[in-house]
Amino acid sequence: MTIKEVVGSYLQCVRSRTLAIFGYPYPALISYFIASRSFSEGTSFAVFKLVISLSLMALGVYWLNDLFDLDDDLKNLEMGNPNQADRPFSSGEISETRLKIFISVNFISSLIVAYFINLNVFGLHVAFMILGILYSTEPVRLKKRFLAKQLTITTALLVSVLIGAYTAGGVNTPILYMLGLQFLIGMGVGPIMDVRDMRGDIIMGVKSFPAVFGPKMVMRLYLATLVVMLGAGLVGYSMVGFNIAMPLLVVMIMGAWIYVSLPLLRKLDDPILYGEFIAKRAIPFFMLIQLTPLIGVMNLPF
Numbered sequence: 001m002t003i004k005e006v007v008g009s010y011l012q013c014v015r016s017r018t019l020a021i022f023g024y025p026y027p028a029l030i031s032y033f034i035a036s037r038s039f040s041e042g043t044s045f046a047v048f049k050l051v052i053s054l055s056l057m058a059l060g061v062y063w064l065n066d067l068f069d070l071d072d073d074l075k076n077l078e079m080g081n082p083n084q085a086d087r088p089f090s091s092g093e094i095s096e097t098r099l100k101i102f103i104s105v106n107f108i109s110s111l112i113v114a115y116f117i118n119l120n121v122f123g124l125h126v127a128f129m130i131l132g133i134l135y136s137t138e139p140v141r142l143k144k145r146f147l148a149k150q151l152t153i154t155t156a157l158l159v160s161v162l163i164g165a166y167t168a169g170g171v172n173t174p175i176l177y178m179l180g181l182q183f184l185i186g187m188g189v190g191p192i193m194d195v196r197d198m199r200g201d202i203i204m205g206v207k208s209f210p211a212v213f214g215p216k217m218v219m220r221l222y223l224a225t226l227v228v229m230l231g232a233g234l235v236g237y238s239m240v241g242f243n244i245a246m247p248l249l250v251v252m253i254m255g256a257w258i259y260v261s262l263p264l265l266r267k268l269d270d271p272i273l274y275g276e277f278i279a280k281r282a283i284p285f286f287m288l289i290q291l292t293p294l295i296g297v298m299n300l301p302f
Contacts, residue, residue: 009094010102013063016087020058022283024128024160025051030290031164031178037297039169046117050167053113054160057125060106061132061156065143066090067099068136120166128159146207154186174297177236181293184232185286188225191218192264192282219265223258230254233292242296249292257285 032050036042066089088094107129114125135142135152142148161182165175191209194201195218198210210218233250236242260281 006098009088009098012088013094013099013102014059017059017062017066019283020062021055022287024058024156025054026287027157027178027182027290028054028160028164028167030294031161031175032168034174034178034294034297035165035168035170035172037174038172041118041169042167046167049113049117050121050164053110053117053121053125054128054163056106056110056113057128057132060103060110061129061135063089063099063103063106064132065136067096067103068138068141114163117167121163124159124163124166128156128163131156131159144204144206146212149206149208150187150190153190154183157182157186173240174242174293177232177240177242177293178290180232181229181289184225184229188221188228189282189286192222194218223261226254226258226261229289230258236293237296240296242293243298243300245298245300246292246296249295250289253285253288253292257281257289260285 028050029047032042032047066087070090089096089099111122111125111129114122131152134140135149142152158179161175161178162171165171194208195210195215197206198208198215200206201208201211209221230250233254234247237244237247237250
């Protein structure tokens with residue numbers, strides 16, 4: 001096995017889980033810049049270490065989930081959802097031993113980098129790793145426990161925001177808004193991602209929101225959460241002290257997000273449609289809405 005082949009295998013695993021990079025390091029980075037308006041401990045090099053450490057940790061957690069989800073992924077393939085079975089480990093392109101090595105290297109490297117940011121950030125990385133282990137591994141395997149699955153994902157989002165804030169030096173009032181935003185995303189928007197896996201989840205005993213309540217109820221929760229997020233932006237403007245650009249952006253982004261989500265109501269049981277929606281529409285809007293509090297704390301000329 002040459003170094004080139006190992007690097008190629010590693011990058012293949014990274015490409016299969018790019019959502020991990022957008023889902024956690026991105027909010028952390030936004031939170032860093034928000035907190036840096038009140039604190040000055042962070043440096044440009046600290047930003048680099050933040051992105052690297054949390055990306056490595058998030059990828060390691062996702063790969064750990066892939067390792068323990070092999071049966072679930074193959075069952076979803078049988079049920080007509082090929083998304084998870086296309087991943088390197090599920091498809092047999094990466095061996096179990098190699099994936100375990102990649103996971104270990106990521107965890108260790110992430111903690112080392114986090115330690116050289118500060119102890120608060122290091123402790124939060126340890127908490128993130130523990131959440132990931134409890135989420136995927138037996139006998140706890142929070143993924144298969146009702147409410148625990150979504151609460152774990154939401155807690156990881158909150159930890160990411162705190163990692164970004166403490167890299168800058170601490171928590172200010174706009175960071176509290178970011179924490180509330182992540183809670184709404186994790187608990188209200190996140191379950192929509194499980195609709196594509198619902199059939200396999202029911203068979204494998206995964207207590208996701210769609211498996212317990214059905215896709216119609218999850219869609220209602222999803223759309224209601226988008227409306228609440230719109231309202232939260234307006235409340236944040238009046239109570240937190242954001243500039244006028246923030247509520248205007250929230251109204252435009254959330255209005256567009258709600259509009260492009262409406263076609264899902266016509267095909268509540270189509271896992272392929274949900275997979276395409278998440279990749280092409282939900283993730284871009286997720287990234288855009290994260291920017292609004294950052295723009296809201298900027299000193300604008302109007």
